[in-house]
Amino acid sequence: MAKTLHLPAPAKLNRLLHITRRRDDGYHELQTLFQLVDIGDTISFIPRDDNRIVLNEGIDDVAHEDNLVVRAARLLQTATENSHGVSLSIEKRLPMGGGLGGGSSNAATVLLGLNHLWQMNLSIDQLAALGLQLGADVPVFVKGHSAWAEGVGEKLTSVTLDAPWFVIIHPGVSVSTAAVFQDPELTRNTPPITMARALQGGASTWRNDCEAVVKKRYSPIAAALDWLNCFAPSQLTGTGACVFAAFETHEAAKQIARDASQHWPTWVAKGLNRSPLHDALGG
Numbered sequence: 001m002a003k004t005l006h007l008p009a010p011a012k013l014n015r016l017l018h019i020t021r022r023r024d025d026g027y028h029e030l031q032t033l034f035q036l037v038d039i040g041d042t043i044s045f046i047p048r049d050d051n052r053i054v055l056n057e058g059i060d061d062v063a064h065e066d067n068l069v070v071r072a073a074r075l076l077q078t079a080t081e082n083s084h085g086v087s088l089s090i091e092k093r094l095p096m097g098g099g100l101g102g103g104s105s106n107a108a109t110v111l112l113g114l115n116h117l118w119q120m121n122l123s124i125d126q127l128a129a130l131g132l133q134l135g136a137d138v139p140v141f142v143k144g145h146s147a148w149a150e151g152v153g154e155k156l157t158s159v160t161l162d163a164p165w166f167v168i169i170h171p172g173v174s175v176s177t178a179a180v181f182q183d184p185e186l187t188r189n190t191p192p193i194t195m196a197r198a199l200q201g202g203a204s205t206w207r208n209d210c211e212a213v214v215k216k217r218y219s220p221i222a223a224a225l226d227w228l229n230c231f232a233p234s235q236l237t238g239t240g241a242c243v244f245a246a247f248e249t250h251e252a253a254k255q256i257a258r259d260a261s262q263h264w265p266t267w268v269a270k271g272l273n274r275s276p277l278h279d280a281l282g283g
């Protein structure tokens, strides 16, 4: 029987997110600091004798062909014109549409995992370019390092950030990314800053331009931010829904998480700089 490969798909936090401009095509240019964290999903791969791509254990709310793991596998199969197949399954731990990048990370894990399993020998840059076709957050997971990002998130420079313990709370609502970017009140003209200046400023200066609009539209997110702000400066990740705060010790994070978990789904996560996916693949 073919051996099963299990690979991690870590989450990310946006520790800073500035929106600098709306482009003519309606998309927004960003400056963001992506940090990888040590919570995530697991993707399992079993090679097949035929050329089919099959998702055995998927996600209830997402159709088979729409699932980013199936789309990533098909994209690699087409781009490399190969006739290998695979059976995939997802052990889902990350909330969907939570701003933790779970779907994007799942896609990146499939691109790297199948490049390895099918021995396609595409470079990381080639895989990141394929990943961008699936979503703006896929390339950072393909590259596998915390990063300063510009453009729509695809122009990446690896950075080494502090690695605190984070408390991450899901306030229980689902945020529409499109609606946030369409909101007339969104701050979309933050002057661009240099990466050096952002890093020099440090975490106490980092903020998320989506936060004001998201708080106004979703009162449960405002409530979770207000609650967490009583213990440490708190922020939204991506366009939400999750909010987070950093703590120096695991103990301190666990203590706050215990209280938070009485109200909301809550995670404690360690900040990372290198992806556990790249550790697992030995790259």
Ligand SMILES: C[C@@](CO)(OP(=O)(O)O)[C@H](O)COP(=O)(O)OP(=O)(O)OC[C@H]1O[C@@H](n2ccc(N)nc2=O)[C@H](O)[C@@H]1O
Pocket: 014, 026, 027, 028, 029, 030, 098, 099, 100, 101, 135, 136, 137, 152, 153, 177, 178, 179, 181, 237, 238, 239, 240
């Ligand atoms: C803003 C970030 C930061 O990480 O939010 P999260 O998704 O993590 O919350 C991401 O880059 C999100 O990228 P991605 O996940 O690809 O966005 P999508 O859901 O495809 O975007 C939905 C819609 O939002 C708008 N949109 C999205 C990204 C962007 N840079 N400018 C935009 O204007 C577009 O109208 C797009 O059709």
Ligand SMILES: Nc1ncnc2c1ncn2[C@@H]1O[C@H](COP(=O)(O)OP(=O)(O)O)[C@@H](O)[C@H]1O
Pocket: 059, 062, 066, 067, 068, 069, 090, 095, 096, 097, 098, 099, 100, 101, 102, 103, 104, 105, 106, 238, 240, 241
């Ligand atoms: N494998 C997958 N995991 C999560 N979401 C997926 C997946 N495949 C498709 N999706 C779709 O992508 C959307 C964004 O998911 P996700 O990346 O988890 O959130 P976010 O972009 O807010 O961090 C989901 O709401 C879902 O409809």
